[in-house]
Each structure stands twice: as C-alpha cells, then as structure tokens.
Amino acid sequence: MRIVLVGPPGAGKGTQATRLAEKLRIPHISMGDLFRANISQQTELGQLAKSYMDAGNLVPDEVTIAMAKDRLEQPDAKGGFLLDGFPRNVSQAQALDDLLQTEGIKLDAVLDLEVPEEEVIKRIAGRRICRKDSSHVFHVSYSPPKTEGVCDICGGELYQRDDDSEETVRKRLEVYHTQTEPIIDYYQAQGLVVTISSQGPVDEITQRVLEALKRDDA
Ligand code: AMP
Numbered sequence: 086m087r088i089v090l091v092g093p094p095g096a097g098k099g100t101q102a103t104r105l106a107e108k109l110r111i112p113h114i115s116m117g118d119l120f121r122a123n124i125s126q127q128t129e130l131g132q133l134a135k136s137y138m139d140a141g142n143l144v145p146d147e148v149t150i151a152m153a154k155d156r157l158e159q160p161d162a163k164g165g166f167l168l169d170g171f172p173r174n175v176s177q178a179q180a181l182d183d184l185l186q187t188e189g190i191k192l193d194a195v196l197d198l199e200v201p202e203e204e205v206i207k208r209i210a211g212r213r214i215c216r217k218d219s220s221h222v223f224h225v226s227y228s229p230p231k232t233e234g235v236c237d238i239c240g241g242e243l244y245q246r247d248d249d250s251e252e253t254v255r256k257r258l259e260v261y262h263t264q265t266e267p268i269i270d271y272y273q274a275q276g277l278v279v280t281i282s283s284q285g286p287v288d289e290i291t292q293r294v295l296e297a298l299k300r301d302d303a
Contacts, residue, residue, distance in 0.1 A: 141256030
C-alpha cells in the first residue's frame with residue numbers, strides 16, 4: 086500500500102505510522118526523522134533544516150522534495166510506503182503526484198488524523214522522545230516512563246524536541262492550518278481521504294485505521 090499520513094503536530098502521526106508500517110509491512114518514511122538524522126550527523130542539510138524547524142516553519146520545498154524523492158527511490162519503498170510528514174503543502178503534493186506518475190503508480194489512501202487543538206498542546210508539551218530510537222515516545226502524564234528521563238524500551242535518554250516548546254507548537258499549528266490543511270482538499274478531489282479520530286487509546290486508533298483501510302479497499 087502507498088499511504089500518506091496527514092494531521093496537526095501531536096496528532097500521533099509518528100506513533101501510528103510506526104505501528105501501521107509494521108502491520109502493513111511497508112517502510113515508515115518520516116520527513117521529520119530524516120531531518121533530525123541530518124541534524125545529529127551535523128550535515129549541511131541538517132544545519133539548514135534546523136533553523137526552519139526550530140522556528141516552527143517548513144523547510145524549503147526544494148530541499149524537502151529532493152530528500153523525499155531520494156528516499157522514495159530506495160529499493161525498500163518500491164513495494165509500498167507510509168509517508169509521515171510529506172507532503173506538507175500543495176506544491177509538495179503536486180511534486181509527489183508527478184513522481185508517482187512517472188513511475189506509473191498511485192497513492193491508495195491519505196489518512197487524516199483529527200484531534201482537537203487544546204489536546205494537541207497538552208500532548209506536545211509533555212512529549213518525551215528517546216535519543217536512541219525516535220519511535221520510542223513517552224508522555225510525562227499520559228504514558229510516563231518507569232524511570233524519569235529513561236526509555237523503558239531500550240534505556241536511551243529521553244528528551245524534549247527543540248521544536249516542542251509551546252511557542253513553537255503554536256507556530257507549527259498555524260503553519261499546519263495555512264499550508265498543510267489545503268492538501269486535504271487537494272486529495273479529497275482525488276477521492277483518497279480517510280478521516281480518523283485520533284482520540285482514545287493508541288491501539289484503538291490503529292484498529293480504526295486498519296478497518297477504514299479495509300473498507301476503502303472493498
Ligand atoms: P515532524 O517530525 O513531522 O513533526 O516534523 C518536524 C519539522 O520538520 C516540521 O515542523 C518542519 O519544520 C520539518 N518538516 C517535516 N516535514 C516537512 C515537509 N514535508 N516540508 C517541510 N518541512 C518539513
């Protein structure tokens with residue numbers, strides 16, 4: 086399957102993407118993780134991306150689209166993929182369509198994870214991520230680790246993302262509404278959008294998505 090995951094920051098895109106990718110046996114491609122990997126390896130791209138990310142803005146299309154293309158051309162993405170955080174504006178969506186068209190393939194679904202705005206702020210303010218594996222995500226009140234600051238799964242150090250401060254989250258939400266939300270209409274016109282409520286236990290949300298994808302398939 087070829088799936089795009091859309092939703093505001095804190096909608097649980099990363100959490101759901103990790104689980105869905107495993108169940109559907111497709112690679113999870115997270116743009117944010119690709120940028121963060123570049124930041125920790127101190128590449129030139131990482132330096133550039135960090136300045137935009139820390140301000141809550143989108144990294145320029147030119148760099149982002151080139152990075153997404155490069156990743157999608159890797160052999161493991163040939164049989165399907167779950168794109169988390171790309172596209173994030175209409176020109177990226179058009180670039181993705183062009184790429185898929187060249188390869189003669191199509192998206193199967195665009196999953197739109199919905200969550201109320203007050204909930205987003207609470208989720209992000211308490212979010213803590215493992216330095217060793219970004220799919221290990223905790224929350225200081227909703228899913229606290231057994232030992233503060235330490236990942237239950239691998240013992241890695243837990244940290245708060247630089248762009249998870251309340252001020253940056255508000256900016257990221259504004260960017261989401263103005264730049265990313267329009268892609269929902271764009272994909273709606275292609276009949277690809279599946280809207281899922283991202284509230285409730287994580288397992289239930291995954292189940293909801295899998296059911297909706299099955300229905301969508303039929
Ligand atoms: P995420 O981990 O998906 O929340 O992404 C973190 C940050 O990375 C975003 O706030 C943007 O600054 C940047 N980013 C991720 N995906 C994209 C994209 N498709 N286009 C531009 N910037 C992006």
